[in-house]
Amino acid sequence: MRGERRALEAVAIALGAGFWLAGCSMWVDHFTFFPYRAVGPPPAGVEERWITTEDGQRLHAWYAASQGSTPTLLWSHGNAGNIDSRRDVLVALAQRGLGVLAYDYRGYGKSSGSPNEAGVYVDAAAAFDSEVARGRDPRAIVCFGESIGGAVSIELATRRPCRAVVVVSTFTRLADVARWHYGRLGALAGNRFDSLARIPRLSARILIAHGDRDEIVPFELGQRLFEAAPEPKRFYRITGAYHNDALAAAGLLDAVAAFAREGIQPVR
Numbered sequence: 001m002r003g004e005r006r007a008l009e010a011v012a013i014a015l016g017a018g019f020w021l022a023g024c025s026m027w028v029d030h031f032t033f034f035p036y037r038a039v040g041p042p043p044a045g046v047e048e049r050w051i052t053t054e055d056g057q058r059l060h061a062w063y064a065a066s067q068g069s070t071p072t073l074l075w076s077h078g079n080a081g082n083i084d085s086r087r088d089v090l091v092a093l094a095q096r097g098l099g100v101l102a103y104d105y106r107g108y109g110k111s112s113g114s115p116n117e118a119g120v121y122v123d124a125a126a127a128f129d130s131e132v133a134r135g136r137d138p139r140a141i142v143c144f145g146e147s148i149g150g151a152v153s154i155e156l157a158t159r160r161p162c163r164a165v166v167v168v169s170t171f172t173r174l175a176d177v178a179r180w181h182y183g184r185l186g187a188l189a190g191n192r193f194d195s196l197a198r199i200p201r202l203s204a205r206i207l208i209a210h211g212d213r214d215e216i217v218p219f220e221l222g223q224r225l226f227e228a229a230p231e232p233k234r235f236y237r238i239t240g241a242y243h244n245d246a247l248a249a250a251g252l253l254d255a256v257a258a259f260a261r262e263g264i265q266p267v268r
């Protein structure tokens with residue numbers, strides 16, 4: 001996670017420099033996504049998959065099968081690294097009896113293309129649809145995202161019929177993160193990754209988890225996102241966690257697994 005942390009910390013710095021150089025969408029995308037290409041073999045017992053998007057990109061994914069009627073997490077990762085960077089977490093989630101479909105956005109790992117906001121939303125939808133096409137009940141899929149992947153998961157849940165969403169270390173809007181670090185310059189991010197506008201439209205249960213020492217996406221932004229979410233919702237404070245060690249925090253993955261199982265049950 002150490003390399004990922006350096007890349008994530010670079011996001012705020014690069015955004016500031018990028019805003020000075022150019023206010024165009026291409027520059028903002030360039031300073032938002034930090035893909036890493038190298039991917040090793042999948043962990044033992046994890047299946048390698050390929051997913052084709054509606055615009056013809058080929059996405060690389062790993063799949064850990066669910067046990068019985070347990071939910072499947074559709075995992076949208078953060079803006080740095082790739083699925084190989086999260087292999088230990090994938091295995092830990094699978095050991096808790098969950099199915100996990102972890103995919104790489106376009107331009108990450110072995111996936112084709114180059115990342116941008118609209119494209120990663122298309123990628124998430126393709127991953128969701130691929131699992132449904134294999135016979136998975138969409139109501140048994142939990143949209144799970146970390147950092148920028150939380151924004152992707154929230155957007156996906158407004159367009160696909162999942163019953164539960166889990167986001168970790170996720171912000172309200174990209175502009176709010178940039179503003180936190182660079183003041184008024186943050187407004188140049190516009191309305192990119194605007195989860196604050198989308199989250200009120202959710203019809204799924206949501207768990208929002210956030211480290212109270214997060215130095216990249218301040219804890220207050222996680223709280224604001226939670227306040228904007230409709231019921232039923234739950235907030236999980238990750239005590240002592242920073243941005244890039246949140247998924248390793250004691251108790252978090254157990255809370256995610258418990259919420260996922262609860263979340264796919266019909267609302268009474």
